[in-house]
Amino acid sequence: MENKIVLSVNGLSVAFKMYGKGFARKELRVISNLNINVRKGEIIAVAGSSGSGKSLLAHAILGILPGNAVVSGEINYCGTPLTEPRLRKLRGKEIALVPQSVEYLDPLMKVGKQVSADKAAVKAAFERYKLADSAANLFPFQLSGGMMRRVLCATAVVGNAKLIIADEPTPGMSKDLAGRAMKHFRDLADAGAAVILITHDIDLALGYADRIAVFYAGTTVETALASDFTDDSLLRHPYTKALWRAMPGNGFRPTAGTQPYAGSLPEGCLFAPRCDKKTQECTYGIIEPREVRNGEVCCRYAS
Amino acid sequence: MLLEAKNIKFGYNKSRLILNGVNFGIDYGERVALIGPSGCGKSTLSQILAGYLKPQAGEVLFDSKPLPRKEFCPVQMVYQHPEKAVNPRWKLRSTLAEAWTPDAEFLDDMGIAPEWLDRYPAELSGGEMQRFCVARALAPQTKFIIADEMSTMLDVITQAQIWELMLRQIQQRNIGLLAVTHSMELAERVCTRIVRFEELT
Numbered sequence: 001m002e003n004k005i006v007l008s009v010n011g012l013s014v015a016f017k018m019y020g021k022g023f024a025r026k027e028l029r030v031i032s033n034l035n036i037n038v039r040k041g042e043i044i045a046v047a048g049s050s051g052s053g054k055s056l057l058a059h060a061i062l063g064i065l066p067g068n069a070v071v072s073g074e075i076n077y078c079g080t081p082l083t084e085p086r087l088r089k090l091r092g093k094e095i096a097l098v099p100q101s102v103e104y105l106d107p108l109m110k111v112g113k114q115v116s117a118d119k120a121a122v123k124a125a126f127e128r129y130k131l132a133d134s135a136a137n138l139f140p141f142q143l144s145g146g147m148m149r150r151v152l153c154a155t156a157v158v159g160n161a162k163l164i165i166a167d168e169p170t171p172g173m174s175k176d177l178a179g180r181a182m183k184h185f186r187d188l189a190d191a192g193a194a195v196i197l198i199t200h201d202i203d204l205a206l207g208y209a210d211r212i213a214v215f216y217a218g219t220t221v222e223t224a225l226a227s228d229f230t231d232d233s234l235l236r237h238p239y240t241k242a243l244w245r246a247m248p249g250n251g252f253r254p255t256a257g258t259q260p261y262a263g264s265l266p267e268g269c270l271f272a273p274r275c276d277k278k279t280q281e282c283t284y285g286i287i288e289p290r291e292v293r294n295g296e297v298c299c300r301y302a303s
Numbered sequence: 304m305l306l307e308a309k310n311i312k313f314g315y316n317k318s319r320l321i322l323n324g325v326n327f328g329i330d331y332g333e334r335v336a337l338i339g340p341s342g343c344g345k346s347t348l349s350q351i352l353a354g355y356l357k358p359q360a361g362e363v364l365f366d367s368k369p370l371p372r373k374e375f376c377p378v379q380m381v382y383q384h385p386e387k388a389v390n391p392r393w394k395l396r397s398t399l400a401e402a403w404t405p406d407a408e409f410l411d412d413m414g415i416a417p418e419w420l421d422r423y424p425a426e427l428s429g430g431e432m433q434r435f436c437v438a439r440a441l442a443p444q445t446k447f448i449i450a451d452e453m454s455t456m457l458d459v460i461t462q463a464q465i466w467e468l469m470l471r472q473i474q475q476r477n478i479g480l481l482a483v484t485h486s487m488e489l490a491e492r493v494c495t496r497i498v499r500f501e502e503l504t
Contacts, residue, residue, distance in 0.1 A: 049458040051428030068357065107351075144313060145452075146341020165311070171455040172383065174340045174485050200458050203488070246463040248488035254463035258431070 005079075006163050006194035007061065008037035012073035014053070014060055014218075016146040027070065030262045031056055031218040034073070035289060035296075036161070036196075040268040043185060043195040045205035045226070047243065048215030049259045054198045057102050057161025057215075060198075061064060062089045062097055077163070096161035100198070100290045100299045101146040105140040111151045116158045123155035128184060130177065145172035153181055157188065164188060167198045202229065214240045217259050217270040220289070236297035239271045269299065277301060304328040304364070305479045306378065306447055311361035313344075321347055322358070325503045326409025329447075334473070334480040336490035345483045347499040348503075349451045352481070353380045361487050383452035385432035389424050391494035396420040403442040413438045413468055422463065437465060441472050447479040455488070466493055479483060 015030040031053040038044045046054050059065045061075060063084060075082045077090070087095075106114055115122045115136075122136055129150040140148055140274040149172050156164060166185060170178040178201070186208045189195045199205045205212065206229050214222045214237065232241045232250075242255040257274040261265055266273055272282040281300055289296045292303065308327040314320040321344040329335050333380070339345050350356040352363055354370040363370055370376055379402075382388045389398045398407065399420070410417065413434050424432055433453065440448055454462040470493065473480055484490055490497050 047458070050430040050456070050461055051445070053459075103387075144342040144344075144346065168456070172341060172452060172485075174338075178485070179342055199454065201461075202459065241441075243459055244461040248459075248463075248486060248492045252463050252492050254467055256461055259428075271449075 004040045004176075005037050006040050006077065007075075007196070008076045009057070009061070009283045010035055010076075012057070012060060012075065013071070013116075014056055015066045015067065015070045016066075024284075028262050029122055029218070029265070030167065031060070032217075032265075033286065034219050036220060036223070038196055039191070040194055041164075041189055041192055043189045043197055043209040043213045045209035046196060046198045046211055047200065047202050047205065047216060050200075050219075051259060052215040054215055055167050056218075058097060058100075058167050058196070058198060061165060062091055062095065075253040078245040083241065093159055094161055095163045096156040096159060096165070098152050098156040098164070098166040098169045102140070102145060102152065103153070105148060105151065107140050111135055111143065115151060115155050118158075121158045122154070125158045128157075129154050129181065146174065146177065149173055150177070150181070153184070157184070161188075161193060163194050163196070165196045165198070168197065168200065168221050169197070170201060170204065178204055179207075186302040187282060202243065217265060218262065219270065219298070220296075221271065221298050226292060228293075228295065234293075236292050236295055237271070237299050238275045238277055242274075305331045305333070305366060306352060306363040306481070307367075308352060309364065311348070311358045311363070313347060313351060313356065313358045320359075322351070324412050324502060325361070327352075327498070327503050329343070329479055329481060331479070332477070333496055334494045336494040336497045337481060337500060338487070338490060341485075343500050345500055346451055348500075349380060349449045349481070349483055351380045355380070357462060370428065374501070375444045377444060377446035378449065379442070379445045379447070380449045380451060381423070381433075381436050381453040382453055385429060385436045385456075386424055388436050389432065391424050394421055394423055395503050396427070396430075398424075398435060399439050400487045401441045405438060410438065410458050411470075414464060430457045430465070433457060433461075433465060434468070437469055441478075442470075445478060447481075448473060449481045449483070451483045451484070453482075455485070462489075 012034040015027040015029040018026055018028055020026045045278040060071055083199050112122050132149055153169050170181055206226050211228055212224050213220050216239050222240045230303050232244045237240050245251050247251045268284045269282040269287050272278040287298045288296050306329045308325055311322050311325040313322040337345055351358050355378050416432050454465055482493055
């Protein structure tokens, strides 16, 4: 496990400057106190509720947040801070992104050209994702959702990236293809890349990832080993357990309530309003991450 | 048959038919899952069944009649990407009003907070917006829902919540369901019958 840490994010916070009534300015904090790291040769899956800041983390790492974002905290790449000039050199080469939305494709450009100018590289990448050669000459609107996803994956892997951030690469792909895409990320990791895999499909990710970071309302609540996701007693945080129970294969039981809105986060533990084990202790202060059974958890009661 | 597709042919260009003689029927009281590889034509078939695309040959019958062209269509769709199914410049109140104006009780049932009505799509998360798309599709005249990967982009808790809301409504009102999905576990949970796309031609 003492492999080289490729990317470490410590105490990251992201806020958006917004205008309220009149000239009043307010800051909407969407990520707070977030920690994550990924080592060489490792896949870390980032799971959690929609709107918990998973994609924002990806955008923060790549420095492509909108102009009104205020970022604080540390992002280190290979041991040194990831500054704007450094990012400009690395982005798209050593650090690659598979974006979340198929709308990242240029609608007026044939997809082959969007993947790479090098025709041979396009051919190889397409073959890897079982796309026909002829698909390179089609425009995005002529492809199905799953095919567009595969084109996005191909875009990120034509180069020789050391850090790959894949933001929901598989929805719309059939089981078989999604598995193949995951296997491909696994191969890239085994060849020495570090992969951050943002996904909702925990089931799928479990077969390929080494660790799972669970996000809730803009912060990491737990980092667990993939092997912990075999029984909810091995999981540490009540939210992770709730996720586990809601999976179609494990009961399909939803927990009531919704994640708090960024403008009105509760004091103390962010999950407390929905947690059936909460006490007075959970409603104040910052709950620091601590080590529990080879994982990290932000809960005062986890054991 | 409640919803029936007869010998549907469709292609986006002339040289390549995506659907070549598809026959498909869903009976009263059934909830059917449609499963198939990426790019095989599941979404295209869904859009034909909902009347958004006109097949080059064949016909779609709802309750033994063709789909109405000028009035409210009893077959409604919920899509995979809610942000692409709503007007980004409208508040969600207007988006809902496109179809109907639900009362407070229904909105509460759907887990929609009243203050969300005055927000723009960019100010809601995917799961929150998808609730609006489900609510919009469940207008009183709706008799059939096609859910094209409607929960793929959502986290598992929200997915379970949305399906719970949807199933409660369609069971109460005896609405038919076609769920397009890649997840066998989900199909087994939600549907009464699972159809593979390859079986249709």
